Amino acid sequence: MTFEYKVQGGDFTHAGYASSQVKKMLKQLDVDNVVIKRVVVCLYEAEVNIVAHAWDGVISIVLETDTIFMKLTDNGPGIPNIEQAMQRGFSTASHEVREMGFGAGMGLPNISANADKFLITSEPGKGTTVEITINLNSTAV
Template sequence: MHFEFQVEGGNFSKAGTASSQLKKILKQLNVDSRDVKRVVVALYEAEVNVVAHAYNGTIIIDIDTEKITIRIEDEGPGIQDIDQAMQQGFSTASEMVREMGFGAGMGLPNIKNNTDHLTITSEVGVGTQVNMIINFNS
């Protein structure tokens, strides 16, 4: 099964919409609730990253019986140093985003902790691509 969602940069009132829709889809597919929880955490954090940092993004999801593959492509400032961005506590979020309780440098670690495979590529001034795989019943 294939799904795509659009994410609007800067629009926090819609952050989590794709995660919420995917959660419903996975429940309808009777995916194990432990796997649904991992997918939801990982996708939500990726969605918030697009909203907080990028201009717009696309989420591309493929589901088969064994796994879910999620790709998030955004147009945005990109990430200068991906290793640094992966560190717990590191963030480049704005003051406004931090006041909302985001931007604590926990998003990418949350994604890593809830996925079986994660790769991030980025070009500064162009955008970022996040690929994640979560195996079912692993």
């Protein structure tokens, strides 16, 4: 099964919509709760990154029998130094975004801690693609 969700940069009102839909779907499919939690953490953080940093983006979810593959592609400023972006506490979020409690430099480390496979590719000035795979049948990270 494949699903797509559009994400609008700056639209914090709807941030988390895709994560919420995917959570409901996995619950209906009776996926283990621990696995659902890991999927939700990864997807929400990646979704909020598009809202906080990019102009717009698309989330595509590919659900197979034993894995969920989440690909988030955005049009945005891109990440010049991915290694730096991955460091806990590093953030380029705006003051407004930080005031809401986002942008503490914890999002990407959260994804890394919960994903089975996690890949970021980025072209500065164009955008970023985040690819996350989680095995549905294993609770261990």
